[in-house]
Amino acid sequence: MITSQTKLRVRYAETDKMGYVYYGDYAQYFEVGRVEALRELGWSYREMEESGIILPVLEFSVRYHKPAFYDDLITIKTQIKETPSTRIKFHHEIYNEKGKKLTTGIVTLVFINMKTGKPCGAPKDMVKAIAGN
Amino acid sequence: MITSQTKLRVRYAETDKMGYVYYGDYAQYFEVGRVEALRELGWSYREMEESGIILPVLEFSVRYHKPAFYDDLITIKTQIKETPSTRIKFHHEIYNEKGKKLTTGIVTLVFINMKTGKPCGAPKDMVKAIAGN
Amino acid sequence: MITSQTKLRVRYAETDKMGYVYYGDYAQYFEVGRVEALRELGWSYREMEESGIILPVLEFSVRYHKPAFYDDLITIKTQIKETPSTRIKFHHEIYNEKGKKLTTGIVTLVFINMKTGKPCGAPKDMVKAIAGN
Amino acid sequence: MITSQTKLRVRYAETDKMGYVYYGDYAQYFEVGRVEALRELGWSYREMEESGIILPVLEFSVRYHKPAFYDDLITIKTQIKETPSTRIKFHHEIYNEKGKKLTTGIVTLVFINMKTGKPCGAPKDMVKAIAGN
Numbered sequence: 129m130i131t132s133q134t135k136l137r138v139r140y141a142e143t144d145k146m147g148y149v150y151y152g153d154y155a156q157y158f159e160v161g162r163v164e165a166l167r168e169l170g171w172s173y174r175e176m177e178e179s180g181i182i183l184p185v186l187e188f189s190v191r192y193h194k195p196a197f198y199d200d201l202i203t204i205k206t207q208i209k210e211t212p213s214t215r216i217k218f219h220h221e222i223y224n225e226k227g228k229k230l231t232t233g234i235v236t237l238v239f240i241n242m243k244t245g246k247p248c249g250a251p252k253d254m255v256k257a258i259a260g261n
Numbered sequence: 262m263i264t265s266q267t268k269l270r271v272r273y274a275e276t277d278k279m280g281y282v283y284y285g286d287y288a289q290y291f292e293v294g295r296v297e298a299l300r301e302l303g304w305s306y307r308e309m310e311e312s313g314i315i316l317p318v319l320e321f322s323v324r325y326h327k328p329a330f331y332d333d334l335i336t337i338k339t340q341i342k343e344t345p346s347t348r349i350k351f352h353h354e355i356y357n358e359k360g361k362k363l364t365t366g367i368v369t370l371v372f373i374n375m376k377t378g379k380p381c382g383a384p385k386d387m388v389k390a391i392a393g394n
Numbered sequence: 395m396i397t398s399q400t401k402l403r404v405r406y407a408e409t410d411k412m413g414y415v416y417y418g419d420y421a422q423y424f425e426v427g428r429v430e431a432l433r434e435l436g437w438s439y440r441e442m443e444e445s446g447i448i449l450p451v452l453e454f455s456v457r458y459h460k461p462a463f464y465d466d467l468i469t470i471k472t473q474i475k476e477t478p479s480t481r482i483k484f485h486h487e488i489y490n491e492k493g494k495k496l497t498t499g500i501v502t503l504v505f506i507n508m509k510t511g512k513p514c515g516a517p518k519d520m521v522k523a524i525a526g527n
Numbered sequence: 528m529i530t531s532q533t534k535l536r537v538r539y540a541e542t543d544k545m546g547y548v549y550y551g552d553y554a555q556y557f558e559v560g561r562v563e564a565l566r567e568l569g570w571s572y573r574e575m576e577e578s579g580i581i582l583p584v585l586e587f588s589v590r591y592h593k594p595a596f597y598d599d600l601i602t603i604k605t606q607i608k609e610t611p612s613t614r615i616k617f618h619h620e621i622y623n624e625k626g627k628k629l630t631t632g633i634v635t636l637v638f639i640n641m642k643t644g645k646p647c648g649a650p651k652d653m654v655k656a657i658a659g660n
Contacts, residue, residue, distance in 0.1 A: 140562075140572075141418055141555045143411040145310075145464055150407050151318040151368075152292075155285025156540045163539075163598075173539075174598040177278075185284040189322035198411055199562075199573040235284075273429075273439075274422045274551060276544040278597055283540050289407045296406075296465075306406075307465040331544055332429075332440040411576075417584040418558075421551025443544075451550040455588035501550075 130208040130258055132165035138200045148195035154222070155188065158233050161204035162218045169257045181248065183237045186215065190233040200224050211259045212250035214239055263341040263391055265298035271333045281328035287355070288321065291366050294337035295351045302390045314381065316370045319348065323366040333357050344392045345383035347372055396474040396524055398431035404466045414461035420488070421454065424499050427470035428484045435523045447514065449503045452481065456499040466490050477525045478516035480505055529607040529657055531564035537599045547594035553621070554587065557632050560603035561617045568656045580647065582636045585614065589632040599623050610658045611649035613638055 142153040163173050176183070196202055207219040215238050222231040241248040249255075275286040296306050309316070329335055340352040348371050355364040374381040382388075408419040429439050442449070462468055473485040481504050488497040507514040515521075541552040562572050575582070595601055606618040614637050621630040640647040648654075 139555055140558055141416050145409040145413045146315055147411045152285050152288025159539055182279055187324050191320050273425055274549050277539055278542040278546040280544040289405055292406055412581055418551050418554025448545055453590050457586050
């Protein structure tokens with residue numbers, strides 16, 4: 129199992145008129161979380177795309193416990209709990225500076241071969257890197 | 262039960278480098294769907310906020326069946342299947358011009374009294390308007 | 395000279411914690427304005443891209459006179475005042491429902507041949523369509 | 528004169544179907560640049576708002592020299608060249624990892640007293656902090 133943490137600061141653009149981060153913008157935070165989790169494993173999402181594999185999202189669910197506010201320095205905790213097959217599932221939790229859990233999210237993506245447009249397995253090295261941890 | 266349909270056109274801004282609509286931008290499409298569903302019932306979300314009730318999102322889940330592409334004229338179908346209490350749940354489906362279902366989403370929001378910061382019931386008139394259909 | 399008008403409604407996602415539309419989101423409104431102006435002329439931006447011409451933005455300037463607010467039904471007025479060459483310039487004005495001018499913007503884009511990556515002239519038919527008006 | 532530099536990584540969400548960062552998303556990058564420039568001076572934009580001053584954007588202009596791409600680690604260079612009065616002007620330049628200048632932008636904001644809704648001067652301490660450099 130892989131666990132990774134990354135921090136980012138809430139932008140003004142991401143707030144809405146309630147003063148909360150807009151519910152749809154957490155998708156971007158989770159994106160940052162999973163890209164950095166893969167980078168820590170030695171995987172560049174950009175290079176994977178350049179090699180002909182894309183990774184569109186299949187399912188996304190999120191539970192909002194508490195709002196995030198402007199300028200909050202949030203921590204995105206990302207976990208991979210299962211060995212990826214044709215799919216890969218990321219478990220995310222977002223915390224504020226006081227350590228309060230704000231959001232829980234799960235994102236499932238599917239490995240697609242760009243040439244064929246069909247699902248393909250996760251790169252073998254990625255499977256090894258994740259299974260080996 | 263309430264059913265409402267609204268159309269919108271995919272913006273260039275909403276596409277990503279795969280050429281698909283970015284997975285987080287569907288949150289905005291669902292927002293448009295539920296606001297227009299309430300408007301058809303005679304409810305203005307803006308006026309509800311001005312009267313002191315806000316409606317943050319509690320849960321959000323989405324399943325991506327097929328991608329939406331730039332300039333697609335999509336149809337957002339929105340349903341309210343249950344009488345709202347302290348919460349209201351919207352069921353959304355998005356279709357492209359060929360009638361293919363692209364996305365299925367469920368968004369649950371909670372009625373909050375702005376003064377107290379506590380959950381409050383849905384406005385009685387809204388409950389009646391939805392239950393009466 | 396071409397003049398076109400299109401309407402759209404401000405999304406909650408586009409507001410910020412001041413309750414105003416975020417200053418960067420006007421870029422999307424202007425995008426909608428120019429795409430619809432071209433569509434009225436019989437031009438599909440999507441088809442132009444499919445034919446191998448892309449149109450990245452070279453310069454963008456905007457002046458904010460008054461804020462747009464959530465749920466405002468705004469009118470985007472778009473003008474092409476000069477015959478396009480390797481570039482095309484759009485003049486935009488945004489008005490609220492009371493007819494107050496909210497924003498003035500100018501966007502200059504450049505026609506690029508996707509294969510060569512070099513600037514190419516505007517499609518001849520587009521030049522004719524604009525010059526002929 | 529104040530000069531500040533901050534780095535951020537381009538998100539997938541910020542790319543469009545050309546594979547470039549969408550032209551409107553630079554507004555967010557410039558926002559990050561100016562907030563971090565003020566923070567280096569000891570100023571929190573959030574605290575300024577909490578004290579009753581908001582800072583909406585009056586004018587924004589940007590020139591796109593070269594595109595930024597997905598996963599680029601960009602540097603945002605922000606300068607304040609003039610002592611702020613009722614307005615403050617930020618000069619921004621964005622560079623990629625190879626040191627190529629991608630974008631130049633200028634953003635002018637106006638200090639507004641939230642209670643009166645009228646322009647007010649920049650906080651005296653901010654004027655001193657900037658003039659003193």
